[in-house]
Amino acid sequence: MAPSKSEARILLQKAEKKAASSAGWFSSATTKFEEAGDLFQQAANAFKLEKSFVDAGDAFSKEAECREKCKENNDAANAWWNASKAYKQGDRPDLAVEALSQTVTYLTKAGRFRQAADREKDIAQIHLQRGDLPRACESYERAGEWYQQEDANAMANGCFKDAADLHAQIDQFPQAIARYEQVADQSLQSNLTKYSVKEYWLRSGLCALANTDSVTAKRNLQKYETLDPSFMTTREAKLLAALIEAVEGSDLEAFATACRDYDQVMRLDNWKTTILLKIKKTIDEEPGLT
Known part of the structure; x- marks a missing residue:
């Protein structure tokens, strides 16, 4: 006898079926993807309860794609953000960075640079944990510039100092000196x-x-x-x-x-x-x- 599907798998199947379905006479493609997005979100949360974090990240990513098709950019940004957190929990930093980058794109387009800086700082920290110092440095500097635009000078200085430390570690000493000064x-x-x-x-x-x-x-x-x-x-x-x-x-x-x-x-x-x-x-x- 085949094992029964978990609640998360059942919801995921419903979401995929809804997303692939044809719009009916009395509904639109937008409505279809709204409903599919809601189901993907429910599936993602169910996967989190099961501690299947990579599956949760995948479901949140599919939710984000549905939100994008509905032009619900704020909801898409939130879904990508949730996906990144799930991927981090699932020890998939590469996928977490991809999801965070999608989040940042939406936040900057909406002019929400303070929040974009927060997420870019998250990206920097993931690169740092993976030992990719040049990319961590780039992300810290980008986050610092966005904080600076929002007059969050203390946060900006923290990022620029972290970038300077990394510049020095990879022997980019003139750049480090400029940032420290x-x-x-x-x-x-x-x-x-x-x-x-x-x-x-x-x-x-x-x-x-x-x-x-x-x-x-x-x-x-x-x-x-x-x-x-x-x-x-x-x-x-x-x-x-x-x-x-x-x-x-x-x-x-x-x-x-x-x-x-x-x-x-x-x-x-x-x-x-x-x-x-x-x-x-x-x-x-x-x-x-x-």
């Missing part, structure tokens, strides 16, 4: 965020050194002091100044001492440790800089 300039405009500029400027300086450009690092350090004279009293500025001197003198011992002294007080995070190792490698490879 952009975020620092924005942060200087508010007393609530002014305290954070020392971190951004330190990261910018480290990127210049990792790019074997101590001249730019030194010039930028002087520029940062002009923008905020108190910066030179911070541990971040002192570390950067010590590192510039160590790099220019090819002094590995001084380099190690500067890193150790800072770490004993502030603790070096994984990003700084990674970039510092890149800087150290430049000293190892070019010992004759003096």
Whole structure:
């Protein structure tokens, strides 16, 4: 005896049958797809109850296609968004990104850039989890620009900072420096965020050194002091100044001492440790800089 179909499968079958049916004398194609969309949505939710998340994502995707045929763009965007969440639960990040991209398209067409930025940030995080740093970087920057358009400056700065970190990790140091300085300039405009500029400027300086450009690092350090004279009293500025001197003198011992002294007080995070190792490698490879 064949096993009985689950409620979700029964609803899915009804939805597919409705979507494939011919419009009757007293109904239109729009009505047909509206009804099919409702059934696909019900099937998707039933699949979620069964924890069949990929099937749920597929059903939400079919719902979205029905909404599109009815020109119900807001409902289509919501259906794609629901599909992306189901695919994430089902461990299909590739399909989640595709569904989120569809959501973003509808949101931007409707001028809902704040919500589009939220979804683009979700895409960035999926790319990051998959180890695709260049695409994550692109999505963070796109999200940041949309947040900025909506005057959500704190959210924008968070995305631009994340993008800068990734630029540095894939050795795109000039782009990283530009983003760190952009975020620092924005942060200087508010007393609530002014305290954070020392971190951004330190990261910018480290990127210049990792790019074997101590001249730019030194010039930028002087520029940062002009923008905020108190910066030179911070541990971040002192570390950067010590590192510039160590790099220019090819002094590995001084380099190690500067890193150790800072770490004993502030603790070096994984990003700084990674970039510092890149800087150290430049000293190892070019010992004759003096």
